Amino acid sequence: MTTVVQKYGGSSLADAERIRHVAGRIAREHAGGARLVVVVSAMGDTTDELLALAAQVTDEPDPRELDLLLATGEHTSGTLVAMALHALQLPAISLTGAQAGIRTDSSHGRARIANVEPERIQRELETGRVVIVAGFQGATDETHLTGEVTTLGRGGSDTTAVALAARLGADRCEIYTDVEGIFTADPRQVAQARLLPVIGYEEMLELAQQGAQVMQTRAVELGWVNGVEILVRSTFSEHPGTTIREDLDVEQRNKVRGLATDRRVAKVTLVAVPDRPGVARTVFDPLAEAGINVDMIVQNIGHSGATDLSFTTPAADLARVRRILEPVVRELGARELTTDADVAKVSIVGAGIHNAPGYAARMFGTLADNGINIEMISTSEIRITCIIRKSDLELAAQALHAAFELERPEPVETGSGSSE
Amino acid sequence: MTTVVQKYGGSSLADAERIRHVAGRIAREHAGGARLVVVVSAMGDTTDELLALAAQVTDEPDPRELDLLLATGEHTSGTLVAMALHALQLPAISLTGAQAGIRTDSSHGRARIANVEPERIQRELETGRVVIVAGFQGATDETHLTGEVTTLGRGGSDTTAVALAARLGADRCEIYTDVEGIFTADPRQVAQARLLPVIGYEEMLELAQQGAQVMQTRAVELGWVNGVEILVRSTFSEHPGTTIREDLDVEQRNKVRGLATDRRVAKVTLVAVPDRPGVARTVFDPLAEAGINVDMIVQNIGHSGATDLSFTTPAADLARVRRILEPVVRELGARELTTDADVAKVSIVGAGIHNAPGYAARMFGTLADNGINIEMISTSEIRITCIIRKSDLELAAQALHAAFELERPEPVETGSGSSE
Numbered sequence: 001m002t003t004v005v006q007k008y009g010g011s012s013l014a015d016a017e018r019i020r021h022v023a024g025r026i027a028r029e030h031a032g033g034a035r036l037v038v039v040v041s042a043m044g045d046t047t048d049e050l051l052a053l054a055a056q057v058t059d060e061p062d063p064r065e066l067d068l069l070l071a072t073g074e075h076t077s078g079t080l081v082a083m084a085l086h087a088l089q090l091p092a093i094s095l096t097g098a099q100a101g102i103r104t105d106s107s108h109g110r111a112r113i114a115n116v117e118p119e120r121i122q123r124e125l126e127t128g129r130v131v132i133v134a135g136f137q138g139a140t141d142e143t144h145l146t147g148e149v150t151t152l153g154r155g156g157s158d159t160t161a162v163a164l165a166a167r168l169g170a171d172r173c174e175i176y177t178d179v180e181g182i183f184t185a186d187p188r189q190v191a192q193a194r195l196l197p198v199i200g201y202e203e204m205l206e207l208a209q210q211g212a213q214v215m216q217t218r219a220v221e222l223g224w225v226n227g228v229e230i231l232v233r234s235t236f237s238e239h240p241g242t243t244i245r246e247d248l249d250v251e252q253r254n255k256v257r258g259l260a261t262d263r264r265v266a267k268v269t270l271v272a273v274p275d276r277p278g279v280a281r282t283v284f285d286p287l288a289e290a291g292i293n294v295d296m297i298v299q300n301i302g303h304s305g306a307t308d309l310s311f312t313t314p315a316a317d318l319a320r321v322r323r324i325l326e327p328v329v330r331e332l333g334a335r336e337l338t339t340d341a342d343v344a345k346v347s348i349v350g351a352g353i354h355n356a357p358g359y360a361a362r363m364f365g366t367l368a369d370n371g372i373n374i375e376m377i378s379t380s381e382i383r384i385t386c387i388i389r390k391s392d393l394e395l396a397a398q399a400l401h402a403a404f405e406l407e408r409p410e411p412v413e414t415g416s417g418s419s420e
Numbered sequence: 421m422t423t424v425v426q427k428y429g430g431s432s433l434a435d436a437e438r439i440r441h442v443a444g445r446i447a448r449e450h451a452g453g454a455r456l457v458v459v460v461s462a463m464g465d466t467t468d469e470l471l472a473l474a475a476q477v478t479d480e481p482d483p484r485e486l487d488l489l490l491a492t493g494e495h496t497s498g499t500l501v502a503m504a505l506h507a508l509q510l511p512a513i514s515l516t517g518a519q520a521g522i523r524t525d526s527s528h529g530r531a532r533i534a535n536v537e538p539e540r541i542q543r544e545l546e547t548g549r550v551v552i553v554a555g556f557q558g559a560t561d562e563t564h565l566t567g568e569v570t571t572l573g574r575g576g577s578d579t580t581a582v583a584l585a586a587r588l589g590a591d592r593c594e595i596y597t598d599v600e601g602i603f604t605a606d607p608r609q610v611a612q613a614r615l616l617p618v619i620g621y622e623e624m625l626e627l628a629q630q631g632a633q634v635m636q637t638r639a640v641e642l643g644w645v646n647g648v649e650i651l652v653r654s655t656f657s658e659h660p661g662t663t664i665r666e667d668l669d670v671e672q673r674n675k676v677r678g679l680a681t682d683r684r685v686a687k688v689t690l691v692a693v694p695d696r697p698g699v700a701r702t703v704f705d706p707l708a709e710a711g712i713n714v715d716m717i718v719q720n721i722g723h724s725g726a727t728d729l730s731f732t733t734p735a736a737d738l739a740r741v742r743r744i745l746e747p748v749v750r751e752l753g754a755r756e757l758t759t760d761a762d763v764a765k766v767s768i769v770g771a772g773i774h775n776a777p778g779y780a781a782r783m784f785g786t787l788a789d790n791g792i793n794i795e796m797i798s799t800s801e802i803r804i805t806c807i808i809r810k811s812d813l814e815l816a817a818q819a820l821h822a823a824f825e826l827e828r829p830e831p832v833e834t835g836s837g838s839s840e
Contacts, residue, residue: 016476056436058507069499072492079489098564144518
């Protein structure tokens, strides 16, 4: 019997009408005879609203309490989806993350899934029910008296869905969202952006890390490690979407697959840091302890025994970064700490990039031709990223999309494993 | 060491500011050195809002799903109270009903507490923490995979508080609400209403059953059975409130203690029911199965082998009662089913009533003197209730309050056991 895991995001469940629409989609799938597990996010902006409520009470909410608070968002949407299915005469039950057997470590706010105990889900599936699972959450132990509710971090519902698909040996894992799939660039920025029928895990990972917000990177990693094919598609249309899977055609294609852009970054620079061993650790250890993501790191070779150390970080963390690094700057004897939130990231991603040095030159040349200054550069095997002015971002995305001919379909589109 | 259980109602926790106010009260108690367990209701009208959300999705929400949905209300308020205590540098932790060890039967929507497993609460208290417990809820089993979330019915947080006080052997059980205690009548109806420093369990039970909304009857019963003294007082003032306890002075006082009124009732009449055995069962069994409360029942002796059967029921259930009884009326061969939502209940309550038949006469006489027609009468050992027109209710309450001199303090006010 076919087992399908579907995940519906917050915008797909934003109000009662959309919840009924989602129930209709689930009912159609159910009519096809599949055993169905449906992972839900919180309705609309619920998570942000709960965070705002906590912020009204205290500046620094305890992570353990915050997890218990945020987990209510998915309980709410899960029960409502189950009720909407009942209204369609479908047998259904909603389970909390804990009830669904999602066991995590105890890192509140960014817990990792340690294990999925599938007994309860399997029992419910065997009785013919559609099983709704609250995404984004788990529990540290199997009894109420000893277990704590945890959350998996932003976008964690994707991770819940992929983990369940892996554990249940699902035939399909479908991520329903408010876009039709993965595009070569953000269609709001680049009108020529083209939907990709297939993308490799590694490429998707780089796109997601560099700002494409459709899928959480951890979910892609988990899918990659467990060989779960992930279909990303729209709740609101019948478009077949994008399949994320091992892409065997990559070597043949040898091409840039997509662009990612990110406005939510800031650049931090420690100016004139004395050039001695251990500086980087002194700077980055306290940031890591605070759970702050540091992305591109560039150290300029200095004059007179001092260097400038720059890195990027999410703009939302900038105030915390300042608070943490100001004493560090004094301790190191650096001249000053400067921050710049008017920057943005633009990346090109493609599994062919490492074989073709010409891509870097073409990227830098295209930006130069458009009068766009590059402030920082970083590269991976399959990606080149530049930091530019935020005001140049749209122009950069459009120029690069054209330069790499991303609007043209790849010559080799579908391999033998395609589900399209 | 003193152990205190406090319960804060929804209006006491309606927004972030009130939550911070409540945290201040808790901090004051904590400074006195007590071990503190704080039971919380959902914020403001949260429970009604969640019910409305469910109603947008389906007309008949599944009770199991509804419980999981409603339970989020107390998770939210509990975590916020814990955060507000942290902001005051107080160690605190919030527990769900399940985590707090509240084990119930599986009657969703009106579950009964089967057991309280106090290990987790005791462990947290021993580390010096204030323990916040989500009221109104429990779980059917101790593991996530097998346990279901249940709710205890309206006002269930009072029951949670009294059950915890009993199980923990608490020295005090304090119910914080938006009124200063138990009054001789609703002060909004009767300006002369007087706050009672002490009231007996039985009297409180009758007042609560007959419409006084300050305390849930189940909580009073539970307190009575377990000998838990319950102090009802205001979150927003320093008034010492009302203690509910075994009242040894009752026999000496021999007096009406208070009035209760209830507008939320309706009268249902089955007209001209053939007078034969088994009629009552045929009528009331299906109502009981549907969980509908039936209160006063009056069967008028009929002419020509038929009787009129009347009873009262919560006005909110009237549509369901109609739906259930219409086929029953046909089956019984009764003439018709009439309903009347323009009625109200007024009751006098006092442990002395059964010894003094003069009270009934005085009640009926007072209503007659004021031109108020009595439609139904029912009595218990310590109560007399009349059904009258809703439009007469306020006049009735004022006239009865004066007739029984409820504004005058009792001659014997405090017994040896008084905590006032």
